[in-house]
Amino acid sequence: MVLDFMEHCLRTYYRHGIRWSEEHYYSSLCEDSKRILDFPTPTGLKLTLGKTVAPQFKSCHSLGIPTVRSIGFLFSSIPVELPPVDLADGGWSDSEKLRPSSASSANGGVPPPPLAETEPAPRDPRPYLLYGRLFEDWRLEALATKSLSDRTLFVASGLSSWDGSATAGGRDSGTGMGADPSKFTTQIFHRTPNWCGEAIYSTDDHVVGLSGLYRIQGTNWAAGSELYYTGKERSGGLSVGGRYRVSHGPNARSTLTLLASPMMGHVSSAYTTTIRPNLTMATRYDLNVYSYEADVAVGLEYAHGKTDQVVKAKISLMQGLALKLEGRYQQAVFSVGLMTQFTVNPRRSIGVEVQIF
Template identity: 25%
Template structure:
């Protein structure tokens, strides 16, 4: 489940019209959401607040052997007008699951962002600042995010920790997204790493009017899927080593009438890694995913399977609630996830390592209950078990 600060950052991206899915870095986001979730350890409590539309705070206390925690602050020049109470947050916005990609959006025009007053331009670029300190080890992480234009964004991530080389590291990303394609240029102080990556979407260009003026839009058949291809190249100046990878993705779009599904294939020729994933939304409440990894140098392989099941209230309970509210339906608004009680996730690999997660809401609290098992270790099957509770206002 997303933390409160990650939830606010997602709201910032939405408010500033930035599509995070149109990036090579998120090519395998669907499989990662269904297979790579963290299993909580021990007991952890998060208390957060969106004190003002531009300012958020979060405090975390955990107990895994020793008592630890963190303190976080976030500032956004763009007002975050979204539900902040844990009792009102849509679970679909905080629980990572099957990702339905949307149609590509035409970028805003530059002049749309201009604000003039008395003949002077007074608009400023949207900026987000975030910082978190971990206690008691005093590790500090920070994020600077600035929208440079409707198609460009600057992102700088910093970590300060005495255990790292030079006491910390800085990663800078200059991102560009015009809809049809996206590019990213990155630099990291770790090994003086330079990199570039990009993603290209085949099909119509959202910047162009693909509908002929003489043909009504409702007559044109919508596009049901999107095929994308991308690659990345990076090189470390200090250690004089580099890397290369390329990937493909096909996913169905909202107009698709059958089962939504996503397929990806990524290749790292220097390391010999081949990775393929397939995820399908098999029903309204069920999603399945598989991931196969193979190294054609060592012939080693790995297979993972996972699923997510959204649990809902019984139909009889929903029908009773609808009948009860029907006389007063004009004054009652149901939340989008009114009938959702939680999400059950499970994964297993070829070595019989199992991860189970249950996420949902109880009264005013969001909860995550998880366990990690290793069936081959008979003397200690349970590797980890824990509970996370979140409350926000």
């Protein structure tokens, strides 16, 4: 999966800087299937230049047609050395060990604790990271994260618009448009070897939420739930989900996820598996039990190791067809994609994105 340069820096900081895995979040429960069925495709032309000014300081410049131009900076209190971009990574965490598909195991099938809990802590006991990006329309995107302890992480992010025309007219009573696009979000994460919890507050619709994911020790099962309240609509919601993973060997595994939102009537099931070396397939079925609206999606991902390229394809009754080619040549990472919908007035797009690190 081709990441934006700043996203690549942030992921490297989490994984190797503070050894924090985002894979244990409840929001990442369906990450394996989303990687294949919900991949974004580039629109128009975009060129990104990323540079490591110092081990603790990174910069990024983007130029796009018709997308806006931007400039970004990232600073971390600890040095972060960027590894080469792994196109076939897909967000898999090296810290999570799965039970093999056979019943025999040297330790009785009980997975060891995450790598993040066993390796020594970084040199800075309370590392932090600051990130900011300014767009050509004066939108400012910012993020700050700080480790409060080895098990607790605080994250604050926001998006602010300095364009007075965006809010001068106020909110339109008929469409709800014209409201202040600025928003601010705070999150606190706490983890143990088998559990990770999150508390979140967002000024966007004034959402307050709690979520947690528990990995059942001695099995490949994980279960979690999310509870949230929306102040704008004065209503709440509940989501419950489960995940089963089994390993078939190096870089090969199968994942089954079930997700339900009882109040919204939404039920989703997804299955992702490695059907042959370097070829992964995912399927997903979504159903709303109240409206009986349903969607079926199928996707494939092929990672050609010798040419360092990844090909993705998906088809969905509601989202349409999407194709994407990702590759790397020396210090350049490129992405070519197209998508179209199966509707009366379909939305179509085609684009090319090049990043030089």
